[in-house]
Amino acid sequence: MSGVRVLVGTRKGAFVLSSDGRREHWDVSGPHFAGWEIYHVKGSPAEPDRLFASQSNGWFGQVIQRSDDGGATWEPVGNKFSYEGEPGTHQWYDGTPHPWEFARVWHLEPSLDDPDTVYAGVEDAGLFRSADGGQSWQELSALRCHPSAPSWQPGAGGMCLHTIILDPRAPGRMFAAISAAGAFRSDDAGETWRPVNRGLRSEGIPDADAEVGHCVHRLAMHPARPDVLYMQKHWDVMRSDDSGESWHEISGNLPTDFGFPIDVHAHDPDTVYVVPIKSDSEHFPPDGKLRVYRSRTGGDDWEALTRGLPQENCYVNVLRDAMAVDSLDSCGVYFGTTGGQVYASADAGDTWEPIVRDLPAVLSVEVQTLP
Amino acid sequence: MIRVVLPAHLRALARVNGEVELDVAGQVTQRSVLDALEGRYPVLRGTIRDYGNGRRRAFVRFFACERDLSHEQPDAPLPEAVATGAEPYLIVGAMAGG
Numbered sequence: 001m002s003g004v005r006v007l008v009g010t011r012k013g014a015f016v017l018s019s020d021g022r023r024e025h026w027d028v029s030g031p032h033f034a035g036w037e038i039y040h041v042k043g044s045p046a047e048p049d050r051l052f053a054s055q056s057n058g059w060f061g062q063v064i065q066r067s068d069d070g071g072a073t074w075e076p077v078g079n080k081f082s083y084e085g086e087p088g089t090h091q092w093y094d095g096t097p098h099p100w101e102f103a104r105v106w107h108l109e110p111s112l113d114d115p116d117t118v119y120a121g122v123e124d125a126g127l128f129r130s131a132d133g134g135q136s137w138q139e140l141s142a143l144r145c146h147p148s149a150p151s152w153q154p155g156a157g158g159m160c161l162h163t164i165i166l167d168p169r170a171p172g173r174m175f176a177a178i179s180a181a182g183a184f185r186s187d188d189a190g191e192t193w194r195p196v197n198r199g200l201r202s203e204g205i206p207d208a209d210a211e212v213g214h215c216v217h218r219l220a221m222h223p224a225r226p227d228v229l230y231m232q233k234h235w236d237v238m239r240s241d242d243s244g245e246s247w248h249e250i251s252g253n254l255p256t257d258f259g260f261p262i263d264v265h266a267h268d269p270d271t272v273y274v275v276p277i278k279s280d281s282e283h284f285p286p287d288g289k290l291r292v293y294r295s296r297t298g299g300d301d302w303e304a305l306t307r308g309l310p311q312e313n314c315y316v317n318v319l320r321d322a323m324a325v326d327s328l329d330s331c332g333v334y335f336g337t338t339g340g341q342v343y344a345s346a347d348a349g350d351t352w353e354p355i356v357r358d359l360p361a362v363l364s365v366e367v368q369t370l371p
Numbered sequence: 372m373i374r375v376v377l378p379a380h381l382r383a384l385a386r387v388n389g390e391v392e393l394d395v396a397g398q399v400t401q402r403s404v405l406d407a408l409e410g411r412y413p414v415l416r417g418t419i420r421d422y423g424n425g426r427r428r429a430f431v432r433f434f435a436c437e438r439d440l441s442h443e444q445p446d447a448p449l450p451e452a453v454a455t456g457a458e459p460y461l462i463v464g465a466m467a468g469g
Binding site for chain 1: 378379380381383384414416417418419421422423428430431464465467
């Protein structure tokens with residue numbers, strides 16, 4: 001029988017939650033790497049028992065861990081992330097130049113077809129690639145060397161490259177998103193990049209519709225329709241129908257269009273999920289009610305999903321990498337909160353249950369659907 | 372024999388219990404001890420000293436013989452008691468929250 005493995009990164013370790021295809025009973029293993037911040041854990045689509053984890057803390061820096069048995073055992077691999085050449089400067093929060101400094105790996109994106117190849121999005125914003133299972137890392141420096149890079153500035157969480165999407169239909173096409181620079185696309189496997197932010201408007205930057213400078217929180221794509229991208233921006237939920245060439249707003253009837261994660265139903269490219277958050281200074285759900293919003297129309301028309309979620313006195317946040325879907329027949333949707341809950345829905349969001357309630361603050365959630 | 376005490380997180384990472392004992396060739400300095408430590412446990416590379424500039428990470432401190440050696444020159448000789456193994460060399464995570 002098929003099964004599901006949920007990979008959870010938290011402020012104080014990683015957890016692996018496993019269930020059979022019914023998704024009713026869960027085994028919880030962890031904490032792995034107890035006491036460390038685990039920004040992200042993700043499995044290889046080509047070899048699902050191969051997992052990569054980003055482990056870091058302020059004292060001892062960055063470690064990358066790899067498992068080849070689905071998370072039962074782990075081995076540290078390479079942790080040397082050196083920017084190519086003289087990295088130069090970006091803007092600091094006050095607009096002054098600030099040297100590019102490596103802080104941590106926010107996101108690991110394994111290749112779709114090669115278990116030894118994995119990409120890492122880092123803070124300060126840069127993209128690295130390993131072709132040897134994480135043992136060594138080389139920067140794809142064209143992104144950081146884009147002419148606009150000296151004008152990039154950090155979002156509140158740091159100047160992070162947090163989203164990497166590999167296009168399954170167009171080899172070499174990939175998307176990256178940076179807070180607060182925006183979305184970028186490469187059509188040649190990272191050799192060259194260009195901003196793809198036309199249609200975005202952001203208050204708080206001198207030119208509201210500038211080519212770069214937008215605080216993109218998350219991008220999502222359905223693999224069967226890769227030309228369509230969804231975006232949760234600092235404010236505004238956006239959609240592109242032409243691989244990022246242009247964007248239009250699809251916030252529609254959302255109670256607030258601020259938020260962090262966005263994801264797409266595994267079997268319906270028009271069904272999209274977001275978690276509205278009150279504002280950029282009040283990082284919690286409006287009215288103390290934790291509601292996932294689902295659109296079945298590719299945006300604009302949204303319905304609140306509340307069954308099984310706390311509808312009073314709930315003031316958690318859901319971070320940008322903390323939502324994922326499985327690909328079982330009835331699509332499962334999962335998200336983790338800064339309050340340490342991981343909620344799961346085995347019916348595409350109609351009803352929810354917590355898998356775990358009391359983990360450290362959840363930074364990331366990924367899901368593997370196992371044969 | 373040089374005795375090195377690692378903080379708990381780095382003991383877990385290096386998979387060691389208790390003190391680490393190292394043979395250090397030549398003069399016993401902070402640099403030679405840390406080089407020997409990283410040679411024995413490559414997983415510790417980058418966790419104590421920055422990869423880019425080789426300097427002590429900001430939240431790591433070095434103590435020995437009841438002294439803070441964090442700001443000593445890396446090639447200065449360590450105290451004789453550390454060189455003889457009478458006293459351990461302590462690698463400490465700064466006492467900051469978390």
